[in-house]
Amino acid sequence: MRITITDLQEMKQKGEKIPMLTAYDYSTAKLVDEAGVPLILVGDSLGMVILGYESTIPVTMDEMIHHTKAVVRGTERALVVGDMPFMTYHTSVDDTLRNAGRFIQEGGAQAVKLEGGETVADKVKRIVECGIPVQGHIGLTPQSVHQLGGFKVVGKTPEAAVRLLNDAKALEQAGAFSIVLEAVPAPLSKLITERVSVPTIGIGAGPDCDGQVQVVSDILGLFTDFVPKHAKQYARLADIIKTSVGDYVSEVQAGSFPTAKQSYTMDEKIIAELARSA
Ligand code: KIV
Numbered sequence: 001m002r003i004t005i006t007d008l009q010e011m012k013q014k015g016e017k018i019p020m021l022t023a024y025d026y027s028t029a030k031l032v033d034e035a036g037v038p039l040i041l042v043g044d045s046l047g048m049v050i051l052g053y054e055s056t057i058p059v060t061m062d063e064m065i066h067h068t069k070a071v072v073r074g075t076e077r078a079l080v081v082g083d084m085p086f087m088t089y090h091t092s093v094d095d096t097l098r099n100a101g102r103f104i105q106e107g108g109a110q111a112v113k114l115e116g117g118e119t120v121a122d123k124v125k126r127i128v129e130c131g132i133p134v135q136g137h138i139g140l141t142p143q144s145v146h147q148l149g150g151f152k153v154v155g156k157t158p159e160a161a162v163r164l165l166n167d168a169k170a171l172e173q174a175g176a177f178s179i180v181l182e183a184v185p186a187p188l189s190k191l192i193t194e195r196v197s198v199p200t201i202g203i204g205a206g207p208d209c210d211g212q213v214q215v216v217s218d219i220l221g222l223f224t225d226f227v228p229k230h231a232k233q234y235a236r237l238a239d240i241i242k243t244s245v246g247d248y249v250s251e252v253q254a255g256s257f258p259t260a261k262q263s264y265t266m267d268e269k270i271i272a273e274l275a276r277s278a
Contacts, residue, residue: 029071032075039079100130121171165191182204193210214231219231
């Protein structure tokens with residue numbers, strides 16, 4: 001049985017922290033699911049860490065659906081959230097509903113996430129009315145990087161802090177089942193977490209959120225272009241991969257791979273006969 005939004009709500013009520021992690025492919029999703037992560041995000045961060053774009057802005061619906069399908073196939077227990085890419089929920093309510101519906105119907109996800117607070121609350125409400133759970137995302141919203149003037153902490157001034165609290169309340173009112181807080185000062189995240197009834201999930205938002213989300217490639221040390229301040233590397237898979245691939249290259253070049261162990265055999269008589277006759 002998959003985790004449901006009711007389970008997540010109960011976790012907040014019981015004070016049980018909610019770990020959330022991104023995944024973008026079948027094999028990684030399977031491992032993340034087996035390791036006990038209850039909430040998996042197919043983040044549009046895949047644009048940067050999987051597809052090599054400079055930001056999340058070029059990511060398309062078709063790319064997101066492709067990766068969402070793979071993640072869903074790899075998971076049995078986690079609730080899978082599909083991240084709505086840039087400009088797929090901004091033009092009209094019709095477009096928003098069609099795109100949110102694709103994540104559920106084609107991708108097999110159980111929920112969608114979109115960026116923004118008060119300005120997208122009407123769209124959140126309409127998606128929820130269609131029976132699709134929505135996770136909000138406020139604070140640093142990477143799809144608005146040009147409007148924000150870069151990747152910066154959001155909510156430090158009194159006006160910005162009030163705006164963020166109002167955004168969180170608007171999402172809660174609209175029916176969002178959870179809210180991601182990205183790059184928000186820890187004391188403000190704590191206050192928002194106390195003031196809304198739905199679970200807050202922080203990334204660079206301090207320890208007092210109801211849960212935490214990280215990009216899987218950051219915590220495993222797989223993405224080497226940069227390491228965000230809020231990420232902790234639990235492993236350095238990039239080093240392990242480079243060493244292992246280097247060993248493979250050397251062994252192929254030296255002729256020491258493959259050995260008999262990695263080779264298939266056949267009846268010697270057949271090959272001897274073939275050598276004689278051909
Ligand atoms: O795309 C993503 O990975 C995200 C998380 C950083 C919250 O939106």
